[in-house]
Amino acid sequence: MISKILIVEDEVLMLKALEFRLRKDGYEVHTAADGAVALDLIQAQSFDLIITDIMLPFVGGLEIVSKVKGNPQTKDTPVIMLSAVGLENIVLEAFQLGADDFITKPFNLSELSIRVRKHVKQPSI
């Protein structure tokens, strides 16, 4: 079974890049450009991993973490936060809410691949 990953990112280019890369790594990738759409997707289906930016329109990354980790059905889904340099305090808050990992922009794509592999339970194809 292929692992399902949800990427939540408002920068179109970044979203596309992550989508392409993770598809190439063999995952089934779903995307959302804002937090509200992401929460709808999370309610409708289950994911093996969620990668979310911290700063998002409508619903922020922290709220997504809190909703995911606060729901018994999704609390075991790992969440990786993407943050810009200088948001260290928010990252701490995200960890307190239950986020599993974080990556600071700018980042290395190979590093992202390795971290994703570490967090998803099912292997990619």
Added chain:
Amino acid sequence: MNSIYSVVDYLRDLFTTRLPYFPSNIRSALIIILFCAIVFAELYMYIAVRRIRQNAAKRKKDKWNDTISNLLANIIIYGDDDDTETIINHFLPQFKKLPLYRPFIKKMLTKELLEYHANFIGKTADVLRGLYLRLNLHKEAIAKLKSNYWEKKIEGIREITQMNLRTEAENILQFTDEENGQLRMEAQAAFVKLSDDNPFRFLDRARERILDWHQLVLFEVITKTKNVQIPLFSKWLSSKNDSVVMLCLKLVNHYQQWDAIPLMVLLFKHENLKIRARAIENIGKMEAEMVEENLFEMYFNQPIEIKLNVIEALGRISSGNYLDFLKSRTYSENFKIRMAALYAIKLHGPSGEDLLSKIYHDSTFQNRSIVEHVLDQRIKN
């Protein structure tokens, strides 16, 4: 259809045959109505044409945007084992197919490429930089430095810095002493990042003031940029530009440059009180015991703010040589001095705390409460 023709015939008849027979006020009103109708018709036509054009331009822009972002996103799908040059050579022909002779496409590609580059490090960033150079997009950035508008110059400087075009450091140096503060700041920060041989050369020629917030930005850039050759900042402690001296004092303290201590002692006589205070603060933070005598000697001729700095510095040095002096200050008429002296004594560790207990027993009721306050571990200075 017939009704439209009849309305048109009626209007033609009204404004040609019948118009001269109307009284003058009706005639004027009719002419005004006709004028307004023509103006509105033209206005609607103009708006309609403009909207059509804008939509066409947006469609075109979206199409190119999509093409460019797909091309860029495809860079992600390369083998991790491939070397940067191979990947660049693979993607370059695809990028060259874009009509880059059209300015808006070139601008769009540059913008997207820079945005992409800002988010990645490692091979992806190297490939994007390689493509940027091989597509000659850097020439536009260099040309921006010659623009008459400072905003354009800043745009060029940012682009050059992001893409690490180190050969352009010399070109940027000329803007490091510009009258325009924003441009000056961008150029100074860029020069530190790009210059290989002497990234602080701009300090030699800085005549314009480096604003406080700008000093913060520069401090961040200097201390966080990797591989910057850090010089001895004491070199600029005798600068005529006070803001340069201030910045260098902060850097001397950050890098703990002990060679600067004799020059900082000279700054105890500086006419600018902020510089004097900062030099004393540095001596304290660097715990430079060898010059504490200078601190003691200068004390009596200084204004209150500087006296406080001296006391604090003696506390940080904590050699114990000036405990008696600090004790004498606890009887000062000035509350701030008394408080600072008690804290300075406390910084001396066990010997200081012993002295504080003695002071407690020997002093007045008011001083006792200050000592209690200073000795309270829950309260931080």
